[in-house]
Amino acid sequence: MTEPNTDIREILALLPRLTDADAGVRRIALIDLADLEEPEGLPWLVQALHQDPDGAVRAEAARLLEAWEEPEAVGALCAALADSDHSVRDAAAQSLSELKSLEAGTLILPWADHADAFVRSRALRALRELRLPDSVPVALRALHDRDARVRREAVGILGWLKQRDALPALARLASEDPDTEVRRAATGALGLACDPEVLPALRTALRDREWQVREEAATTLGKIGLSEGGDALVEALADSYWQVRLRAARALGTLRHAGAREALAELLGHSISNLRKEAALALGELADPAALPALQAAEQDGDPEVRKAVRIALTQLQRSPR
Structure with missing residues (x-):
């Protein structure tokens, strides 16, 4: 009889602990098994994820499988999205989002149409990271999903893949969707x-x-x-939230919008x-000599970062053609 190699013997040595009655022992045994990084250990990780009666052990198996790109591991992780235990x-979901291969994406795709909204949303999130072209039609359908989590993830896919054909649908969501985060994500994707x-x-x-959507809109306007x-x-510079004003100022500097100087x-x-x-940095970008008095008055600002921005702006004005 052929003796098993050293690596297999190490796995066999773990079997009593992998099947121990104590869930804590089984969980640590899974960690030790994963540390061996041997393909022969994969079936035990998958089996634990599918069958272990303890949620903490199943969750540990799911975490450990993030390092495996094999179809068996991907399939097990997808199925675990519907586990009865939320920690699992x-x-x-986290392990699926760490996958890098397009082959994994083809296995995840069908789960984006699952009956459970959590499963759909997390499958879409994993697909976003993979930038799989075949995920575009799935994401376009998901823009109409009844669950806001699913719509948000669909927007992410279309934005990452830069799908210009999706712009009308994204514009509709940015303006009309009832969920704040969907509107914010769609607003960002318009860039x-x-x-x-x-x-x-x-x-x-x-x-x-919602100010978060307004902030995203200001950022996107500067980006495009x-x-x-x-x-x-310029109107947004008077927004009731300073975060929106800040992004608007930054965008106006990027656009070098001459009408923004006074505001x-x-x-x-x-x-x-x-x-x-x-505001100081944006005035520097405008390169309008008429901003000189305001910037000079700000040279004595009490904040060193503001003073630095003012110096940068003044330097830009000095270099600009008169």
């Missing part, structure tokens, strides 16, 4: 292309009832670089130092 479901058709949706998002959005951003200069006196800093 969460661990499986996947410099397309004037998204401007109406972004202007609407700048007036959204369309000067036509400048006037709306930006007023922000140099704001009580929040981060906002004063962004």
Whole structure:
């Protein structure tokens, strides 16, 4: 009889602990098994994820399987998304999001149509990381899902894959979706292309009832670089939330929107130092000599970061053509 090799003997030595009556012993044995990094250990990890009666052991198996790209492991993790124990479901979702191979994506795809909304959303999240082209039609369908978690993950896929054909649907979600996070995610995804058709949706998002969406809209307007959005951003400099004002100031600097000078200069006196800093930097980007007096007055600002931003802005003004 042929003797098993050393690695197999190490696995066999773990069997009593892998089948021990104590769940804690079984869990540590799984960790030791995974540390061996031997393919012969994979079936034991999968079996524990499928069959162990203790949720903590199943969750540990799901965490340990994140290092395996084999179809058996991917399939087991997908099935674990529907586990009765939430800790197992969460661990499986996290491990799936760590996978890197497109082959894994083809196995995950069918789970994006599962009856359970959690399973659908986490399958989509894993697909987003893989950037699998075949996930586009699945994500487009999911934009109409009744569950907001699923819609958010679908938006993420389309944004990461830069699907210009999805812009009308994303614009609709940014303006109309009842869920704040879906509107915010869709607003951000509109920055996947410099397309004037998204401007109406972004202007609407700048007036959204939730400041997080307005902040995202300001950021996206700066990202796509369309000067036509400048006037709306100037209005956003008066937003009731300083976070929105900050992103609007940054975007206006990126766009070099000439009509923003006076509103930006007023922000140099704001009580929040981060906002004063962004206003100074944006004025430097505008390169408008008319901003010189306001910037010179801000040279004595009490915050060193603001003073640094002012110096940068003044240097830009000195270098700009008169």
